[in-house]
Amino acid sequence: MTSGTPQISLYNTLTRTKEPFTPLDANNVRMYVCGPTVYDFAHIGNARPVIVFDVLFRLLRHVYGAEHVTYVRNITDVDDKINARALRDYPDLPLNEAIRKVTEKTEAQFLSDARALGTLEPTVQPRATDNIAEMQALIGSLLQRGHAYNAAGEVLFDTTSMPDYGQLSGRNLEDNLAGARIAVDAHKKNPADFVLWKQSSDSEPGWDSPWGRGRPGWHIECSAMSERYLGQTFDIHGGGLDLIFPHHENEIAQSRCAHGTHAMANIWMHNGFLQVEGQKMSKSLGNFVTINELLETGAMGGRAWIGDVLRLAMLMTHYREPIDFSVKRLEEAEAKLRDWQRAARGAELAEDAAPDASVVAELTDDLNFHRAAVALDFIAKKANRDGGESARSCLAATLRFLGFGLSSLLTSGDGWEEPPHIATAIADRLAALNSRDFAKADAIRNELAEQGIALMDYKDETGQRQTRWEMKHD
RNA sequence: GGCCACGUGGCGGAGUGGUUACGCAGCGGAUUGCAAAUCCGCGUACUCCGGUUCAAUUCCGGACGUGGCCUCCA
Numbered sequence: 001m002t003s004g005t006p007q008i009s010l011y012n013t014l015t016r017t018k019e020p021f022t023p024l025d026a027n028n029v030r031m032y033v034c035g036p037t038v039y040d041f042a043h044i045g046n047a048r049p050v051i052v053f054d055v056l057f058r059l060l061r062h063v064y065g066a067e068h069v070t071y072v073r074n075i076t077d078v079d080d081k082i083n084a085r086a087l088r089d090y091p092d093l094p095l096n097e098a099i100r101k102v103t104e105k106t107e108a109q110f111l112s113d114a115r116a117l118g119t120l121e122p123t124v125q126p127r128a129t130d131n132i133a134e135m136q137a138l139i140g141s142l143l144q145r146g147h148a149y150n151a152a153g154e155v156l157f158d159t160t161s162m163p164d165y166g167q168l169s170g171r172n173l174e175d176n177l178a179g180a181r182i183a184v185d186a187h188k189k190n191p192a193d194f195v196l197w198k199q200s201s202d203s204e205p206g207w208d209s210p211w212g213r214g215r216p217g218w219h220i221e222c223s224a225m226s227e228r229y230l231g232q233t234f235d236i237h238g239g240g241l242d243l244i245f246p247h248h249e250n251e252i253a254q255s256r257c258a259h260g261t262h263a264m265a266n267i268w269m270h271n272g273f274l275q276v277e278g279q280k281m282s283k284s285l286g287n288f289v290t291i292n293e294l295l296e297t298g299a300m301g302g303r304a305w306i307g308d309v310l311r312l313a314m315l316m317t318h319y320r321e322p323i324d325f326s327v328k329r330l331e332e333a334e335a336k337l338r339d340w341q342r343a344a345r346g347a348e349l350a351e352d353a354a355p356d357a358s359v360v361a362e363l364t365d366d367l368n369f370h371r372a373a374v375a376l377d378f379i380a381k382k383a384n385r386d387g388g389e390s391a392r393s394c395l396a397a398t399l400r401f402l403g404f405g406l407s408s409l410l411t412s413g414d415g416w417e418e419p420p421h422i423a424t425a426i427a428d429r430l431a432a433l434n435s436r437d438f439a440k441a442d443a444i445r446n447e448l449a450e451q452g453i454a455l456m457d458y459k460d461e462t463g464q465r466q467t468r469w470e471m472k473h474d
Numbered sequence: 475g476g477c478c479a480c481g482u483g484g485c486g487g488a489g490u491g492g493u494u495a496c497g498c499a500g501c502g503g504a505u506u507g508c509a510a511a512u513c514c515g516c517g518u519a520c521u522c523c524g525g526u527u528c529a530a531u532u533c534c535g536g537a538c539g540u541g542g543c544c545u546c547c548a
């Protein structure tokens with residue numbers, strides 16, 4: 001990190017303020033984000049943290065160097081919802097086999113969705129089931145330090161053993177007591193106590209442990225995996241707003257009490273929720289939509305949308321604000337991205353070309369992507385004016401930095417090869433135009449239009465009429 | 475009931491104690507064989523009620539509305 005390093009500031013849920021970000025170790029900036037529980041296809045709400053924290057990952061890599069950032073996003077592959085799904089979908093298979101089928105299939109789908117959304121792979125994507133021993137070690141340490149107790153075959157965290165429990169969510173134990181709407185399990189010392197390890201019946205997945213054959217509670221996996229890959233204290237922990245309580249609160253309690261530290265992560269970041277067409281997303285309302293459906297079916301607006309468009313539609317709104325995910329929003333994102341790609345087309349793009357500094361500067365202000373987009377508009381406008389070569393390259397480099405394809409909306413995707421008949425048709429049409437046979441020229445244009453190809457005429461530097469084309473998406 | 479967000483023009487969406495985004499759509503112009511694309515120009519706003527202030531959309535209080543959490547839901 002040099003003196004010229006841009007200063008990043010981030011909103012910290014822990015302090016409810018925006019703070020300047022200073023990594024514990026600028027040579028290894030460490031971020032943990034709660035990943036999916038792999039029991040079902042990821043829905044569009046799940047996509048938000050995936051995309052938002054990818055932008056942060058890219059920003060951190062830019063500022064501190066790609067080799068100096070470690071991003072961990074876990075895969076939760078042990079969970080009672082998974083068990084239920086396995087029983088439902090594969091009733092004839094032995095449970096362990098059925099569970100593996102569910103988790104492998106869902107994880108593969110998630111990784112494919114994440115790729116389609118233009119995200120970089122996290123540095124490490126650990127699975128909960130590969131970290132059972134680490135979880136058990138953590139639980140052992142909590143018991144030893146008097147922060148946990150064994151009751152009715154379960155190991156529970158003793159919330160009263162932590163004086164500042166509830167710091168992140170702004171709750172105290174009394175609040176929780178007053179709000180408790182479910183019957184408190186009789187074996188809990190305090191209603192807020194939560195399970196670290198629970199017993200498994202013969203028909204449930206389980207691992208041997210000092211406390212009997214069982215399985216981990218929900219929160220302990222993240223404490224274990226973040227410690228393994230990032231250490232006892234690290235820089236940034238992220239996830240959705242709903243995870244503040246109880247998940248992150250309890251992660252903090254476990255990690256800090258097990259290690260005797262004052263902080264698990266210095267900065268806690270939470271993305272806002274989204275609605276679909278003005279309503280909260282739920283299966284009963286029928287507006288529950290998966291990433292895969294958006295990519296491949298007409299689930300929204302009767303047509304499919306490319307990942308780049310979903311990505312921009314998500315980033316158009318600041319990550320902490322609520323989003324109303326709608327067809328109109330998708331259309332607007334598509335139009336905007338197309339504008340940028342048009343302005344950047346034909347750009348020279350060096351391998352190491354740096355993104356625009358003003359765009360980076362906007363992102364350093366708590367990921368103000370919208371202002372970054374305004375800066376991009378400005379560059380695109382410059383590129384579209386005469387002599388916009390440098391602006392064009394800058395735009396291309398910046399789009400790449402932000403995780404967008406450079407021609408995904410103009411052709412059938414980056415790296416796609418132009419069918420030869422298009423060039424032939426365009427040449428024929430230009431010949432017709434030069435002999436002022438407009439009827440023939442228009443016929444060719446209409447024919448291509450029916451194939452979803454739009455033509456645009458322009459004049460090159462010598463004043464010659466030229467034609468370029470792009471795909472129409474709808 | 476407790477805790478936490480949010481409420482800006484037709485739409486999206488920043489930001490600010492006083493001048494004020496930006497984009498989309500809309501309108502006008504340039505360009506074009508006609509288009510498309512592109513460029514130039516133009517409009518309407520800060521949920522309501524109090525308070526602080528010379529001045530509030532911006533600060534404080536309240537109301538109303540929306541959403542989230544308190545139930546292993548991102």
